[in-house]
Amino acid sequence: MDFQLTDEHRMIQATVREFATREILPRAAALDHSPTFPAEIIQKAAALGLMGMMVPERFGGAGVDAVSYVLVQEELARASAGVQTIITVNNSLVCDPIAHFGTEEQKRRYLPRLCSGASLGCYCLTEPAYGSDAMSLQTSARRDGGEWVLRGTKIFVTNGVEADICIAYARAGPEPGARGISAFIVEKRFPGISVGKVEKKLGIKCSSTAEIVLDDCRVPASNLLGEPGTGGKIALSTLDGGRLGIAAQAVGIARAALEEATAYAASRQQFGRSIGEFQAIQWMLADMATRTDAARLLMLRAAYLRQQGTRYTREASMAKLFASETAMWTTHKAIQIFGGYGYNQDYPVERYFRDAKITEIYEGTSEVQRLVIARHVLGKNVIGDS
Amino acid sequence: MNIVVCVKQVPDTEAPIRITPDGSGIDETGLTLVMNYYDEHATEAGLRLREQFGGTVTLVSVGPERAREALRTGLAMGADDAVLVSDPALNGADHLGIARVLAAVIKTLPHDAVICGKLSTDDNAATIGAALAEYLGLPQATAVAHLEVDAAGTGAVVHREVEGGVEVVAVPFPALLTVERSLNEPRYPSLPGIMKAKRKEIKILTLENLGLTAAEVGVAAARTALVRLSPPPARKAGRIVEGDTEQAVAAILAFLKDEAKVL
Ligand SMILES: Cc1cc2nc3c(=O)[nH]c(=O)nc-3n(C[C@H](O)[C@H](O)[C@H](O)COP(=O)(O)OP(=O)(O)OC[C@H]3O[C@@H](n4cnc5c(N)ncnc54)[C@H](O)[C@@H]3O)c2cc1C
Numbered sequence: 001m002d003f004q005l006t007d008e009h010r011m012i013q014a015t016v017r018e019f020a021t022r023e024i025l026p027r028a029a030a031l032d033h034s035p036t037f038p039a040e041i042i043q044k045a046a047a048l049g050l051m052g053m054m055v056p057e058r059f060g061g062a063g064v065d066a067v068s069y070v071l072v073q074e075e076l077a078r079a080s081a082g083v084q085t086i087i088t089v090n091n092s093l094v095c096d097p098i099a100h101f102g103t104e105e106q107k108r109r110y111l112p113r114l115c116s117g118a119s120l121g122c123y124c125l126t127e128p129a130y131g132s133d134a135m136s137l138q139t140s141a142r143r144d145g146g147e148w149v150l151r152g153t154k155i156f157v158t159n160g161v162e163a164d165i166c167i168a169y170a171r172a173g174p175e176p177g178a179r180g181i182s183a184f185i186v187e188k189r190f191p192g193i194s195v196g197k198v199e200k201k202l203g204i205k206c207s208s209t210a211e212i213v214l215d216d217c218r219v220p221a222s223n224l225l226g227e228p229g230t231g232g233k234i235a236l237s238t239l240d241g242g243r244l245g246i247a248a249q250a251v252g253i254a255r256a257a258l259e260e261a262t263a264y265a266a267s268r269q270q271f272g273r274s275i276g277e278f279q280a281i282q283w284m285l286a287d288m289a290t291r292t293d294a295a296r297l298l299m300l301r302a303a304y305l306r307q308q309g310t311r312y313t314r315e316a317s318m319a320k321l322f323a324s325e326t327a328m329w330t331t332h333k334a335i336q337i338f339g340g341y342g343y344n345q346d347y348p349v350e351r352y353f354r355d356a357k358i359t360e361i362y363e364g365t366s367e368v369q370r371l372v373i374a375r376h377v378l379g380k381n382v383i384g385d386s
Numbered sequence: 387m388n389i390v391v392c393v394k395q396v397p398d399t400e401a402p403i404r405i406t407p408d409g410s411g412i413d414e415t416g417l418t419l420v421m422n423y424y425d426e427h428a429t430e431a432g433l434r435l436r437e438q439f440g441g442t443v444t445l446v447s448v449g450p451e452r453a454r455e456a457l458r459t460g461l462a463m464g465a466d467d468a469v470l471v472s473d474p475a476l477n478g479a480d481h482l483g484i485a486r487v488l489a490a491v492i493k494t495l496p497h498d499a500v501i502c503g504k505l506s507t508d509d510n511a512a513t514i515g516a517a518l519a520e521y522l523g524l525p526q527a528t529a530v531a532h533l534e535v536d537a538a539g540t541g542a543v544v545h546r547e548v549e550g551g552v553e554v555v556a557v558p559f560p561a562l563l564t565v566e567r568s569l570n571e572p573r574y575p576s577l578p579g580i581m582k583a584k585r586k587e588i589k590i591l592t593l594e595n596l597g598l599t600a601a602e603v604g605v606a607a608a609r610t611a612l613v614r615l616s617p618p619p620a621r622k623a624g625r626i627v628e629g630d631t632e633q634a635v636a637a638i639l640a641f642l643k644d645e646a647k648v649l
Contacts, residue, residue, distance in 0.1 A: 007455075008584050011462065015575050049577030062577035072577075 005067070012064065013071045019048060020079035028080035032351050035205035037162050038083055046117025050076070050087055052095045059099070060112035066241075066303040070248040074296070077252025078259075081355035082206035084252065088245035089158045089207075090114060094121025094167055097183065097238045101226040106185060110165060122163035123242075124154035124186075124212050125235055131156075132368050134169075135178040135232055139214060141170035146221050148172070148184060150214040153196070156362075160210025161195055164188045167238075168214065169231050178232025183225040192217030203354035240313050242363045243320035244306065247299040250323035250359040254292040257327075257334035257352045261285060264338055264347075281337055288330045295323035314376040321369035324359035331356045387439035387539050387559075388496040389432040391465065392488055392518070393425045393447045395456035396508040409614040421456040424503025426572040427565050429460045431533060432501050434570065439539045442466040444495055448476065448487050454588050461583035462575030469495075473592045478605030478612075481513040486603050488514070489521035490596040498539065500562045504529050515564035526562040527555045531569055535559075 005013070023044055031038055045051060053069050055061020069091070076084035095114050098106060113119040130137045139152025150170050157166075165187055172182035186193060196211030226234050262285060265276030275281050298319035305312035331353040335342035342349045360366045397403060398418040406413050421429075432443040445460045445468040447453050457468035471487050479487075492500055500522065505512035512528075519526035531552075532545035541558040547566060557563075575583070593599060601607060627634045627641075642649045 007458075008580055011458065011575070011580050012577060015462075015577075015580065019574050047576065048574055049579075053577060057578055057581070063581055064577055068577070 005071070008064075009068055009071060012068045013075065016048070016050070016072045016075040019044070020075045024076065024079035024083050028083070029345075029348060029351065031080060031082055031206040032203075033345070035082075037208065038086070038206055039162075041083055042086060042120070043117050045076075045083075045087055046115070049115075051090050051117055052111060052115030053091055055095050055099050055111050055115055059107050060115035061095070061099075062115075066244065066306040067300060070244055070251075070299050070303045073245050073248035074252040074255065074299075077249040078256045079252075080206070081249055081253050081352075081358075082204040084249050085204045085207040085358075086120075086159055088242070088249060089123060090121045092242040092245040093123035093238055094165065096241050097167055097225060097234055098185065100237070101183070101230070101234050102185075103222075105222065106225070110185060114165060119165050120159055120163045121165045121167065122157050122159040122212070123238075124157050124160075124166050124168040126154060126156045128153060128155050132365060134235065135181065136176075137169060137171065137181065139168070139170040141172040141182055141184065141219075143172075143221075144218075148219045148221060148224065150184065150186065150192070150217040150219060152214050154212040154214070155197075156199065157210050157212045158207055158362075160212050161198060161208035166193070166212065167225065168212070169235055170214075172228055172231075175229065178236070179229055181231035181235065182228050183231040183234045184219050185223045185225050186214075186217060186219050187223075190217055190219055202357060203351070204358055239363055240316045241306070243316040243369075244299065244303055246359055246363050247295070247302065247316070247319035247323040250320070250327035250356065251292065251296045251299055253327040253352050253356050253359070254288070254295060254323070254330040257331045257349060257356075258285070258288045258292055260347070260349055260352075261288065261334040261337040264341075268339075275337070284333045284337060288333055291326040292330060295319070295326040298322050314373060317364070317369040317372040320359075320363065321366055321373065324356070325366060327352075327356035327359050387435055387441040387498045389435050389441065389443045390492050390495055390497045390500045391425070391428045391432040391443060391445050391460065392500070392502040392514065393429065393445050393456055393460055393468075394422045394503075394506045394508075395419050395447065395449055395453040396422045396506050399423070399507050403617075405615045405617055409616060410612070411615065419452065419455065421459045422503055422506040422508070424505060424507070424565065424567060425456075425460075426463075426503075427567050427569050428501040428503045429463055429465060430570045430572040431563070431565055432499075433464050433573070435499065435535060438535070441498070444469065446488060446491050446495075447471070448484050451590070454590075457588050458583050459575060461586050461588075462579040463573055464576075464579055468586070468588045469591060470588055471591045471593070471596065473594075475593055475600035475604045478608060479603055480608035480610045481509075481511055482517055482609060483603040483607055485514050485517035486521055487593070487596065487598065488518050490598055491591065492518075492522060494596075498559045499542075500524065500560070502562070502564045504564045504566055512564075515562060519562035522562065524560055524562045525557045526564070527557045528564040529566050530563050531566040533563070533565075533569060 049062035052061035053064050057063040114121050125134050127137050142149045168184050168186045171180045173180045192215045194213050196213045199209040265281050268275045302312050302315040302319040334349040398420045401418045404413040436443050443465040445457050445465045448471045451472050502515035527544045529546050530544040531547045535542045543556045546553040627637045
């Protein structure tokens with residue numbers, strides 16, 4: 001057992017910590033108060049190699065391992081969870097499936113531009129009537145000569161407004177459930193795709209969340225990702241990696257809350273001494289630190305397993321579940337430590353609290369994570385699913 | 387264009403510095419060490435010249451083995467090669483000794499420009515660049531805040547920030563430049579850069595490899611000796627001015643005039 005990060009891990013972590021502290025942190029509050037897409041930050045992140053971190057170098061990626069990936073995502077989220085959302089979706093949900101399931105041609109066409117910041121990706125799985133039950137999705141794909149014709153509505157698509165490359169899931173065969181689903185690489189310039197309603201959200205405000213309407217959208221047959229009928233498998237295996245990114249986001253938010261609360265506890269005076277001298281505050285900080293560390297360890301274990309090429313579905317779910325609930329709990333306590341000052345926008349802890357909530361919802365709610373974990377604990381057939 | 391950049395590893399300026407009890411040095415336990423900030427700007431200047439003219443950027447450092455990390459940072463920023471001179475015989479060497487060692491390395495490398503930081507943030511001496519130029523027999527321009535190399539790469543016109551104005555100086559290449567932090571904005575090492583740097587070998591040389599002896603450049607040759615390091619005096623507590631706004635403003639004005647004498 002060796003708990004050490006490698007020299008490269010530490011160098012990557014230190015570089016991105018400095019980048020995030022200097023380039024993102026000073027703008028994080030403004031990006032929350034008047035949400036705009038942080039195009040300049042994304043271009044700088046791309047120059048650092050953060051948009052396609054695990055993509056092999058020959059396709060323009062940084063070629064780093066999964067541990068580096070989560071360390072970087074934590075640093076980004078500690079500065080701004082909104083900015084990190086934009087970046088993690090491009091990495092985990094778009095570059096990853098193309099790198100794993102794409103043809104050589106698809107990789108060469110799409111990965112370099114997704115890595116360089118010339119393009120931005122989004123992931124279109126959720127539909128109005130199918131969220132947690134995504135494998136029942138109803139968007140259809142019909143073959144017409146050399147093209148597929150996609151019809152349906154996707155919602156809550158992160159980067160939906162700015163992205164030009166979409167991974168869209170649609171039902172291309174008669175088989176029910178996951179087996180009927182295929183994945184497609186859809187460019188926004190293809191005819192029949194448009195952006196619909198853009199959501200107003202509680203947190204991660206600078207990342208857009210939009211409806212994507214596929215109105216007989218025509219997609220070249222060469223843009224089918226993987227084999228027909230493997231879309232469900234692609235969606236789920238992609239989500240394992242995505243959950244690493246969300247676990248790291250949650251750890252980053254929790255750490256930010258802990259750092260702010262610790263500094264505040266040392267400086268705020270009441271009853272003639274700093275509030276950090278009161279045991280009630282110390283216990284909160286101790287629990288925040290312990291849970292954040294535990295979440296980080298679960299995150300690193302899941303990333304390590306991925307790096308080893310082992311199946312890590314259970315571990316990714318555990319990391320995502322525990323880290324997101326830790327982010328929620330820790331940001332809640334941070335506001336308590338700040339008292340009234342924590343409730344207003346002069347300090348960042350109320351933003352952390354709002355940002356934290358999404359980590360319990362997307363890429364599988366906490367309930368869905370528990371379902372996945374329970375399935376591993378009990379064995380597949382005990383849950384009563386088909 | 388072949389560019390050599392001199393790099394030193396120093397304590398992070400934000401790290402708290404503890405001096406050893408005998409005052410002979412600083413306690414390095416738990417200390418974060420980084421590339422001297424000025425050298426990041428020197429590296430950036432070198433990389434930009436390479437982008438403009440082609441060629442190579444070679445980093446050179448003198449220091450303990452751990453200084454390899456600072457070189458690794460420069461390689462990750464995009465430098466081509468790195469050389470470290472590490473020899474216990476250099477313990478206690480003074481700035482002239484270090485400059486002579488750097489000169490010995492650089493003489494073995496093709497160099498159209500040698501770029502150093504203006505100073506290193508640990509010693510604040512600002513002597514290495516100037517001494518190195520002398521040992522190499524190169525023209526020098528120090529404290530460069532603006533750099534313009536002619537289209538053929540045969541020389542540079544530089545701006546130096548001097549008291550009350552700007553001095554414009556022309557130097558033919560090969561030349562030695564020391565750079566200000568205002569010269570440029572150093573790039574962050576990129577992730578692919580870090581991965582490439584990991585695969586590069588950092589050459590480590592001893593005095594013997596360079597044909598130098600401790601008697602020439604080590605403590606025996608030092609013309610200055612460190613007597614003692616001591617921490618700065620503790621900062622005095624601030625003063626809180628009481629009273630209503632009018633009284634407080636008057637009190638602060640009186641303080642600025644009579645005590646601080648800044649008005
Ligand atoms: C800001 C934001 C960004 C998003 N980005 C994307 C994106 O980029 N791409 C994309 O495809 N989707 C995205 N989503 C969608 C997200 O993944 C879904 O919202 C999520 O999976 C939950 O689906 P739902 O909202 O339909 O909730 P529902 O599935 O309707 O769930 C409602 C409640 O019921 C619970 N529940 C549901 N089923 C069960 C069950 N079997 N057992 C116990 N409890 C259950 C849920 O846990 C939840 O508490 C995003 C959502 C948001 C809010």
